[in-house]
Ligand SMILES: Nc1nc2c(ncn2[C@@H]2O[C@H](COP(=O)(O)OP(=O)(O)OP(=O)(O)O)[C@@H](O)[C@H]2O)c(=O)[nH]1
């Protein structure tokens with residue numbers, strides 16, 4: 001059974017019943033704050049899950065309707081797959097109903113269900129009027145054909161049908177990218193006593209796994225995902241589309257804020273100048289001048305910027321689409337295709353929205369040449385299209401690329417042979433940049449592993465692949481790993497992978513005591529004590545005791561005699577030498593016992609070790625040297 005994850009939003013005017021409807025659907029009251037209870041309005045984003053038996057998981061984001069909290073609303077709906085637009089039967093379409101519709105359209109939300117609430121409060125003819133009002137207001141919008149449901153969230157009337165439709169509709173929506181590097185814009189940051197910093201957001205792309213190393217952008221702070229939760233349950237991993245809370249180690253509360261983006265690799269673009277395609281709201285009420293300051297909401301961040309036009313000096317009425325640039329005061333994380341909202345700073349109102357056609361804008365001259373250039377960027381070069389296709393899938397054959405980009409075979413063939421791409425032995429193509437990202441991730445994970453386990457020769461190959469696989473296909477990772485081995489960046493010893501520059505060693509703070517123990521074991525020769533007994537008077541934990549044993553075995557400094565007996569390599573090799581000198585081609589137990597002068601307890605395992613090391617071969621009661 002394939003599990004699928006979606007995030008849907010509740011939107012609509014203040015008091016129209018979003019929180020009550022969320023509760024009717026999920027049984028969760030998302031107005032948890034004291035202030036929310038007292039004032040009877042939502043202030044922060046609320047989250048509640050519903051799911052079906054067959055593995056469809058829907059996370060509902062309940063947003064505040066009050067116009068003062070539009071910022072929260074935008075952050076909340078920024079990652080949603082579908083919206084439930086809530087309109088109260090007794091009020092009909094109101095200002096924030098319209099503003100929310102505009103915002104949702106600008107953000108590219110394509111799927112909607114209309115929920116008319118409070119039907120218990122109106123007569124049938126009033127309901128008819130409201131239906132007309134809704135139809136009129138939705139005309140010409142993306143949500144024109146959205147299904148309309150009539151509910152009473154207090155008595156529960158109509159709720160089951162609505163819930164059923166939510167599930168059937170989300171199942172027609174394509175799941176978000178599970179491949180592609182992990183990216184999660186942060187919309188909440190808080191601390192929990194004894195646990196440190198916790199952040200929340202909806203995963204845009206990729207997967208995050210427990211213990212993964214992550215980067216906070218734009219600050220580039222390195223953090224680790226200590227613990228991951230989805231709707232208050234601990235999970236090992238969370239996937240694109242899931243509402244996720246992550247407990248981070250490695251930074252303080254003050255070092256991270258809403259609007260920052262958590263990513264798995266540093267290859268995301270952090271930028272202050274973006275080339276964009278913008279649409280403006282129909283009823284733009286004032287003149288937007290060249291370089292006018294605007295508030296830009298992108299992902300969950302809100303940044304002040306200036307609009308730079310190349311084909312006009314001011315905008316007085318809404319036109320179809322304007323290609324222009326936004327210069328931001330602060331850095332944001334952006335990718336081609338990302339949606340954003342622009343609002344007027346004072347008085348605050350939504351004036352438009354659009355998408356990023358190039359996250360790395362430069363200074364251009366005013367005039368039609370720049371517009372033509374931006375137009376080309378908007379269409380996307382063949383290279384952009386291939387990059388887009390690969391960023392969704394990671395690894396594609398020539399046929400798949402042609403199919404996904406609708407480009408000519410010659411164009412695709414020529415491009416994939418360029419040095420931006422690489423062909424794998426499986427006849428599939430990947431981006432060179434992805435390989436670099438994976439390589440970085442491998443090195444980062446190994447570095448971390450070596451720090452945590454200085455005494456181990458390396459990380460288990462399967463475990464390492466598993467950690468990185470969250471974001472890329474296994475085939476691509478294995479390929480990159482092999483490439484890194486050829487390049488002498490990484491080495492492999494049986495199933496263990498390590499950085500070339502690393503060699504296992506005793507941790508500094510313990511090395512003196514450990515060397516003493518190793519020397520004692522060597523001094524005991526063949527008559528060693530139980531491994532654990534050497535640690536009786538040490539402060540070492542069982543874990544450290546095991547690690548040291550593993551270290552001596554992996555580095556070949558000792559041999560395993562039994563489960564709990566280790567014998568020093570040199571001592572044993574010396575004993576083998578003596579035994580060989582003092583025996584003929586074959587020898588028996590008695591001879592060995594006398595020469596080695598060991599008790600029966602050791603004798604059998606020692607001789608078995610001889611066999612295992614292929615010094616000897618056992619033949620009934622005798623052994624012969626090989
Ligand atoms: N009778 C009736 N009352 C409802 C219904 N839905 C909501 N209400 C009431 O309407 C009021 C506002 O409901 P909320 O769910 O808080 O509205 P909201 O849209 O979440 O409000 P904000 O989050 O502040 O924008 C509450 O008193 C609810 O009990 C309904 O279907 N029938």
Ligand SMILES: [Mg+2]
Nearest residue numbers: 018019041042
């Ligand atoms: Mg509410």
